[in-house]
Amino acid sequence: MTALVFDAEKFKAATREQWDHSAQGWNAASEKIRQWLRPATDAMIAMANVREGARVLDVAAGAGDQTVDIAARVGPAGFVLATDLSPTILTFARENARCAGHNNIETLVGDAENLEIADASFDAAICRLGLMFLPDPGRGLRAMARALKPGGMACTMVFSAPDKNPCVAILMATALKHAGLPPRDPFQPGGLLSLGKPGLIDALFREAGFSRVATTKMAAPFRLPSVQDYLAFVRTSASPILQILGRLDERAQAAAWVEIEEKLSAFSAGTGWEGPNELLLTAGQR
Numbered sequence: 001m002t003a004l005v006f007d008a009e010k011f012k013a014a015t016r017e018q019w020d021h022s023a024q025g026w027n028a029a030s031e032k033i034r035q036w037l038r039p040a041t042d043a044m045i046a047m048a049n050v051r052e053g054a055r056v057l058d059v060a061a062g063a064g065d066q067t068v069d070i071a072a073r074v075g076p077a078g079f080v081l082a083t084d085l086s087p088t089i090l091t092f093a094r095e096n097a098r099c100a101g102h103n104n105i106e107t108l109v110g111d112a113e114n115l116e117i118a119d120a121s122f123d124a125a126i127c128r129l130g131l132m133f134l135p136d137p138g139r140g141l142r143a144m145a146r147a148l149k150p151g152g153m154a155c156t157m158v159f160s161a162p163d164k165n166p167c168v169a170i171l172m173a174t175a176l177k178h179a180g181l182p183p184r185d186p187f188q189p190g191g192l193l194s195l196g197k198p199g200l201i202d203a204l205f206r207e208a209g210f211s212r213v214a215t216t217k218m219a220a221p222f223r224l225p226s227v228q229d230y231l232a233f234v235r236t237s238a239s240p241i242l243q244i245l246g247r248l249d250e251r252a253q254a255a256a257w258v259e260i261e262e263k264l265s266a267f268s269a270g271t272g273w274e275g276p277n278e279l280l281l282t283a284g285q286r
Helices: 008-028 030-047 065-074 089-100 136-146 166-180 200-207 227-236 239-245 249-265
Strands: 056-058 078-085 105-108 122-128 146-159 209-217 220-225 270-275 278-285
Touching: 008 030, 008 089, 008 239, 030 065, 030 122, 030 146, 030 209, 030 220, 030 278, 056 065, 056 136, 065 078, 065 089, 065 105, 065 122, 078 089, 089 105, 089 209, 122 136, 136 146, 136 200, 146 200, 166 239, 166 249, 166 270, 200 209, 220 227, 227 239, 227 249, 227 270, 239 249, 249 270
Parallel strands: 056 078, 056 122, 078 105, 122 146
Antiparallel strands: 146 278, 209 278, 220 270
8 A cells, every 4th residue: 555645835735725715714813812822922922032122033923913912022123023824814914013003023925944034133933823733843943943043032832732622622533524534643743733742842942953942831721702602713713624624515514513513512611611722832042
C-alpha cells in the first residue's frame, strides 16, 4: 500500500482559502474572542517583554485585536507588524487599527514559515493561536527567531492536551465522523490540538535556537449565554471545523450540527454555557 504524502503547500492553500472565507465571521466575533482570551493575551504580551518603544512581530495576527493591544503597549515610538496567511483577514486588521487610532501598525501577507522580513529587526514576537496550524511549526519558530534581535523574546499561545480542551475535541471528532473521515491523531501537524503533547512545544522552541524556554498553563473557559451562542461563533469563524463540514451537502451538515449541539450541551449550566479550555503559553529568548 502506498503511504499518503502530506502536501504542505496544498494544505496551506486550503487554509488560506478557508480563513479568507471565515475572516468576516472571525472579525465579527472579535469582542467575544477578546473577552475569552483577555487574561491569556495579557500574559502572552508580558512574557514576550513587550514594552514602550519596542518593535513587535505579530505572527498569524488574524483580525488583530491583540495587535491593537500591543500597539497601545509600545506607544507611538514603537511599531507592530501584523502578518497572516489570509489577505482578507488582514483587511480587517488594518481597519481595526485605523478605528483604534493607531498609526504604528503595518500588515504583511505572508507564510509564517517563510516570513520575508529582515533578520534581527524586532525586539519581541508573539503568535496567538496560530502556531498549531503550521505544517512545520518548528520552521515557523525558526523564522520568528531569525526576526528577533539578540536577547529578544518570543511567546506563543496554543491549545494544550485534548482532555483539557473537550469542546475542541468534540467538534473535531464529530465533524470527522459525519464527513466519513477516520479519527485523526490529535497531534497531527496543522490541527487545533497539534502542539498539546506534553513537552513538545518546549522542544520545538529549543530546536529553533531559543534559550530560557518556559511554558505556563492557563485555564481559558469560553463563557457564553448558551450553547447556541457558541455554535453561532463556531459556524461563522472556526475555520478548521468549517473546512471539514464544508465538503458535505446541507442535510449532512445539519445532522452534524445537531449532534455537535447535543454533545456540547453537557457544558450548559444555570448561569449559561461554559466550555473548558486550557492554553499553553511558551516563551523563549533569542
